[in-house]
Amino acid sequence: MEIFIFGRDDAADEFDRMKGPNFSHFPVLYNKKGNCIPSRAKVRSFFFIDLPPVLPYNFEAMKWVYVEDIAAYKDKDVEVRGWVYNKRSSGKVRFILVRDGTGILQTTIFSADESHPLFGKFDELTQESSLVVRGRVREDKRAPGGFELTVQDIDILQIARDYPITPKEHTTPFLMEHRHLWLRSRKQHAVLQVRAEVIKAIRDFFDGRGFRLMDTPILTPSACEGTTTLFETKYFDQMAYLSQSGQLYNEATAAAFGKVYCFGPTFRAEKSKTRRHLIEFWMVEPEVAFATLDDAIDLGTDLILFIIERVLTDCRADLEELERDPKLLERITKPFPRMTYDEAVPQLQAKGSLMKYGDDLGAPEETLISELSPNPVCITHFPAKIKAFYMQPDATRPDLALGVDFMAPESYGEIIGGGQRIHDLELLEQRIREYNLPREAYEWYLDLRKYGSCPHAGFGMGVERTVSWMCGIKHIRETIPFPRLLYKIYP
RNA sequence: UCCUCGGUAGCUCAAUUGGCAGAGCGGUUGGCUGUUAACCAAUAGGUUGCAGGUUCGAGUCCUGCCCGAGGAGCCA
Known part of the structure; x- marks a missing residue:
């Protein structure tokens, strides 16, 4: 484990400059208690750890918002609580569509590092698993609805096994x-x-x-x-x-x-x-x-x-x-x-x-x-x-x-x-x-x-x-x- | 209750004249740097609704039953 200490507020920019095979493009930061903190939050010092511990579920960590209100939180760090509607992957990019009852939000995990801890969580997730996602709201024309969330942290509440209704066709009786x-x-x-x-x-x-x-x-x-x-x-x-x-x-x-x-x-x-x-x-x-x-x-x-x-x-x-x-x-x-x-x-x-x-x-x-x-x-x-x-x-x-x-x-x-x-x-x-x-x-x-x-x-x-x-x-x-x-x- | 149609893999459907039980999706494994139900490759998965009959041989033909869908009557 390496420790980097910065005296400035723009710590995330520092991380961006250090991009390399062992670093994600969007740094995930944890405080000394092991809780995730927003990557561009004002921090005086922090750890970078390769594999995060299993995080305690912390409802106070970020503002819980509903998907229908997401546009009001552009460029803000928020928490969304919901279920996996669908997920996709393409190389170094992973997409989770999170459904929270008010809408469906595309969330993205982006890293050059295949061993990125969030990729492991992504692989574990199944359709309709319940989870809490934290990250930054970004406006992006490629995202359905025009907004998406760059994931900084995922808490999995439950993995759903064999959800019967797949994204494909079904008959009405079924x-x-x-x-x-x-x-x-x-x-x-x-x-x-x-x-x-x-x-x-x-x-x-x-x-x-x-x-x-x-x-x-x-x-x-x-x-x-x-x-x-x-x-x-x-x-x-x-x-x-x-x-x-x-x-x-x-x-x-x-x-x-x-x-x-x-x-x-x-x-x-x-x-x-x-x-x-x-x-x-x-x-x-x-x-x-x-x-x-x-x-x-x-x-x-x-x-x-x-x-x-x-x-x-x-x-x-x-x-x-x-x-x-x-x-x-x-x-x-x-x-x-x-x-x-x-x-x-x-x-x-x-x-x-x-x-x-x-x-x-x-x-x-x-x-x-x-x-x-x-x-x-x-x-x-x-x-x-x-x-x-x-x-x-x-x-x-x-x-x-x-x-x-x-x-x-x-x-x-x-x-x-x-x-x-x-x-x-x-x-x-x-x-x-x-x-x-x-x-x-x-x-x-x-x-x-x-x-x-x-x-x-x-x-x-x-x-x-x-x-x-x-x-x-x-x-x-x-x-x-x-x-x-x-x-x-x-x- | 009546008429018509249907029941095959977890789901959606194929299977020629009665002749080896098949595909896509989902699952699993691997690949892919922006996907939009992503895609590509590999792989596992079956008491053909139930019971009986005809036949060398039945998913397929016959009889009965069960379940479902669409429509009718009645109504909002």
């Missing part, structure tokens, strides 16, 4: 079996970043308009709408069902707070197996007292535009990662085209649909509708028979319900469904009889029509379908961290 690890990959990361932003936008939209968040129960004593199949569970000595909608409870909270929304998971035990369905999905449901169908359509329109604007401004990099053309979202403007069911059916039949009047719109119809406009299309005034029992009938055509479905562009299907609710007590009682629903379970719901009943409206928006549309993702299962699919509940 990746879904490894969903807990798949989340680390770039595309999945981008989709879930958009999801988080969509959820934030939804909450900001409603909170900013004076809506109150009202959490509705997940365990419910009976079906909300009585249409779809519910998950059953035991509730002590009686049966309970997982919520398929918070809407009925929302009508109660709307009468207490005026404007409300609930936002939570919903559960459908339908044996649906399509790219648009999840068994467990998240839905936001606003409800407004004294509002009509038109008010609900206006609210849904503004909500969609708010989400799009937020995604376009805050998720640019994610859309780019997903190769999503932002123009398809930028061109969305209000008002959205509106069409009644009566108007839609002949048009759809003319375009080749086999549906009959009175049928609900199926997947082929949703695609045909989405071809009508670059905007979402609002279909209203459905036959009451194919809609939920609480739908308010049209004043002049009682066989039609004042409901609305928002059909997203690009065949993303129905992202919003809602409308005006029945506020007349007698009519609601009649509907409950017609739909063979147990009246005793709905006594509280009928109370809302006894004590200060008023017209009111609302809708439900599916978060995952909205995220699919924003991202241009084909299958809804990638828009939630851990999708629950038909018969599949792992991981």
